[in-house]
Amino acid sequence: MSDIPKELLYTKTHEWVDNSGDGTATVGVTDHAQSSLGDLVFVELPEVGDKFSAGDVVAVVESVKAASDIYAPVAGEVAEVNEELEDAPERVNEDAFGQGWLFKLTLDDESGLSDLLDASAYQAVVEDEEH
Amino acid sequence: MAQRTPLYAEHVALDAKLVDFAGWDMPIDYGSQITEHKAVRDNAGMFDVSHMAVVDIHGAQARAFLRRLLANDIAKADEIGKAIYTCLLNTRGGVIDDLIVYHLADDHYRAVINAATTEKDLAWLTSQARDYDVTVEHRTDLATIAVQGPRARELAGQILDPKLAEQALKIKPFRAVVDGDISVGRTGYTGEDGFEIVLPGEDAPQFWRDLHAAGVAPVGLGARDTLRLEAGLNLYGQDMDEDCTPLESGLGWTVAFKPTDRDFIGRESLEHLREQGVAQKLVGLVLEGRGVMRTGAVVRAGGSQDDDPANAEGAVTSGSFAPTLGRSIALARVPSDWGDSVEINIRNKWQPARVVGYPFVRNGESRIDP
Numbered sequence: 098m099s100d101i102p103k104e105l106l107y108t109k110t111h112e113w114v115d116n117s118g119d120g121t122a123t124v125g126v127t128d129h130a131q132s133s134l135g136d137l138v139f140v141e142l143p144e145v146g147d148k149f150s151a152g153d154v155v156a157v158v159e160s161v162k163a164a165s166d167i168y169a170p171v172a173g174e175v176a177e178v179n180e181e182l183e184d185a186p187e188r189v190n191e192d193a194f195g196q197g198w199l200f201k202l203t204l205d206d207e208s209g210l211s212d213l214l215d216a217s218a219y220q221a222v223v224e225d226e227e228h
Numbered sequence: 229m230a231q232r233t234p235l236y237a238e239h240v241a242l243d244a245k246l247v248d249f250a251g252w253d254m255p256i257d258y259g260s261q262i263t264e265h266k267a268v269r270d271n272a273g274m275f276d277v278s279h280m281a282v283v284d285i286h287g288a289q290a291r292a293f294l295r296r297l298l299a300n301d302i303a304k305a306d307e308i309g310k311a312i313y314t315c316l317l318n319t320r321g322g323v324i325d326d327l328i329v330y331h332l333a334d335d336h337y338r339a340v341i342n343a344a345t346t347e348k349d350l351a352w353l354t355s356q357a358r359d360y361d362v363t364v365e366h367r368t369d370l371a372t373i374a375v376q377g378p379r380a381r382e383l384a385g386q387i388l389d390p391k392l393a394e395q396a397l398k399i400k401p402f403r404a405v406v407d408g409d410i411s412v413g414r415t416g417y418t419g420e421d422g423f424e425i426v427l428p429g430e431d432a433p434q435f436w437r438d439l440h441a442a443g444v445a446p447v448g449l450g451a452r453d454t455l456r457l458e459a460g461l462n463l464y465g466q467d468m469d470e471d472c473t474p475l476e477s478g479l480g481w482t483v484a485f486k487p488t489d490r491d492f493i494g495r496e497s498l499e500h501l502r503e504q505g506v507a508q509k510l511v512g513l514v515l516e517g518r519g520v521m522r523t524g525a526v527v528r529a530g531g532s533q534d535d536d537p538a539n540a541e542g543a544v545t546s547g548s549f550a551p552t553l554g555r556s557i558a559l560a561r562v563p564s565d566w567g568d569s570v571e572i573n574i575r576n577k578w579q580p581a582r583v584v585g586y587p588f589v590r591n592g593e594s595r596i597d598p
Contacts, residue, residue, distance in 0.1 A: 136262040138549040162450070187262075
């Protein structure tokens with residue numbers, strides 16, 4: 098069973114969101130997602146300053162097996178991207194909830210966060226897929 | 229329920245990710261496909277390939293039967309211990325399967341065929357064997373373990389029975405030695421040196437565990453696919469099938485047109501095709517930029533202005549990321565008159581790729597210019 102930290106928020110499409118509380122949030126893919134994808138070989142990240150609505154394709158992670166779109170969990174502007182992933186996409190496999198973060202968003206407003214899943218609701222999504 | 233090899237419990241114990249492959253529960257990886265791929269390139273890895281069928285052909289007319297049946301000429305393996313790689317063709321020259329045939333003893337040959345094609349191959353062999361004094365026997369009692377990599381022979385040699393090991397370590401590539409129900413061939417599907425070892429299913433788990441203890445890494449079918457693609461080896465069902473001939477699949481070198489009086493199945497069709505000219509060819513591709521060429525992606529000639537993917541005349545038959553090269557490579561079927569520059573449709577964008585000779589990697593070294 099994949100690890101699902103309690104303090105994070107989640108989407109049905111397997112992104113995680115760490116709300117910093119200062120109007121920004123860090124986004125990555127879950128451990129379950131990296132495990133299903135297999136070894137990542139490329140990560141295509143947005144540019145700082147790009148603006149997205151919730152549900153827009155923001156990034157692409159590509160594994161040996163398949164390419165997968167990453168969606169904006171909430172509306173916002175890209176404040177920072179994890180440039181280290183350019184040369185080390187395997188960080189996502191090794192530490193999906195930590196060093197494998199993808200990008201940080203400046204949130205349009207915090208209300209969008211209430212649409213996200215908590216850890217137990219996301220756990221149910223994962224279990225649904227596994228059965 | 230899917231079939232299981234004698235090594236199924238070993239895969240479960242090693243926490244493998246299991247998938248259905250041609251009706252078999254097989255390990256796709258044991259955690260990391262890239263780590264497994266590199267273990268084979270740098271050291272030694274082992275694969276459970278017991279889903280592939282071992283078929284023994286015995287009888288006074290076994291040689292005559294195989295000279296009729298196979299596109300390559302088994303007469304090249306008249307010396308006991310030699311093996312050939314060959315296609316099995318239908319009368320139209322289409323590829324029913326590709327296989328390795330070992331000459332193990334007088335009147336005894338052993339074919340190793342693909343899992344997905346086992347039933348149709350056996351039906352074809354049995355029907356073609358009617359006119360010959362031969363028996364065709366599917367050896368479901370045997371398991372096959374491939375040990376591949378620069379240290380594969382040395383490490384496998386420590387596990388095999390000492391007398392068999394001594395013989396096995398002396399054989400040249402594409403040869404085999406046999407001792408009762410154990411055969412050891414210096415063959416493989418990775419572009420590295422190594423052995424393919426056929427042994428009784430009941431002995432396979434202990435042999436597997438001993439190899440693991442000796443430092444041989446378990447490797448899943450995921451890495452097997454990237455290893456064989458880097459080595460430029462065709463995969464049946466992707467790079468060739470019954471709708472195309474060896475001449476359109478980069479396998480013309482495996483068809484023995486000489487001697488001219490050997491009447492193998494499919495010969496007439498292939499000769500006709502050769503005279504007419506072969507319209508398509510299989511080429512190696514290296515993607516110039518980032519991204520991954522995937523199997524099924526369409527290919528157009530370099531400089532083409534036709535952006536509609538439906539009009540593209542070429543297609544990737546096998547594409548992936550090549551861990552040894554750190555970039556994407558592919559085999560693609562394209563019109564014979566195309567040059568060295570093509571474009572491939574990746575996620576609705578046309579990306580430049582270069583046509584290169586393959587293998588892309590041999591014995592751990594890149595053969596592609598940067």
